[in-house]
Amino acid sequence: MRCQDCNKFVAFDDGNVDDVEVELDEDAGTVTITGRVVLPCAECGAELKELSVDETVEVADEFNDVLAVLTDAAPVGLKKTVTPEWVDKHVTVKYEFDGDPDTEFHERAQTTVKVPIKKKGKVIGHKERKIKSARYMKTYKGVRVSGTVKRTIEVADPEFPVTASDDTADFDHTVEEQSSAFEELT
Numbered sequence: 001m002r003c004q005d006c007n008k009f010v011a012f013d014d015g016n017v018d019d020v021e022v023e024l025d026e027d028a029g030t031v032t033i034t035g036r037v038v039l040p041c042a043e044c045g046a047e048l049k050e051l052s053v054d055e056t057v058e059v060a061d062e063f064n065d066v067l068a069v070l071t072d073a074a075p076v077g078l079k080k081t082v083t084p085e086w087v088d089k090h091v092t093v094k095y096e097f098d099g100d101p102d103t104e105f106h107e108r109a110q111t112t113v114k115v116p117i118k119k120k121g122k123v124i125g126h127k128e129r130k131i132k133s134a135r136y137m138k139t140y141k142g143v144r145v146s147g148t149v150k151r152t153i154e155v156a157d158p159e160f161p162v163t164a165s166d167d168t169a170d171f172d173h174t175v176e177e178q179s180s181a182f183e184e185l186t
């Protein structure tokens with residue numbers, strides 16, 4: 001596109017993801033990815049386009065069910081103690097990042113297209129076909145966020161011998177859009 005600063009047609013430099021924030025709701029185990037991915041001018045670095053990012057990843061879903069974890073951990077005589085009501089009353093579940101999440105610029109060229117397979121005029125499935133001409137290839141850009149979330153389960157029942165348990169789950173989430181869909185800043 002045309003850069004106002006350079007006053008000529010320019011290519012994009014690698015995207016900048018410094019304005020992308022990754023936060024974790026420590027009660028719900030939900031990761032929120034917000035901010036913007038900026039495409040700068042390859043010649044002068046002026047900001048040319050941006051993509052607004054606002055997505056959530058339910059990392060809590062990656063963990064085993066709390067009820068099942070505590071039932072497993074309970075001694076034989078106490079397994080029946082572990083009910084949803086008991087969990088509500090005595091158990092605290094907290095989530096935190098295990099190390100800082102990674103945030104990096106993501107770029108992908110689509111090299112195949114899905115084409116329909118037809119039989120007697122009806123679509124019966126799809127197959128992948130390689131795109132031969134660069135003109136028809138689509139380029140997607142955005143941000144890739146990955147990290148590890150640690151879950152801690154605390155039990156506050158003096159009758160229950162297991163008091164804490166923790167586990168971790170990895171997440172890897174990509175937000176991408178065709179660069180033509182990014183918003184122009186100039």
Ligand SMILES: [Zn+2]
Pocket residue numbers: 003004005006007010041042043044045046
């Ligand atoms: Zn420029």
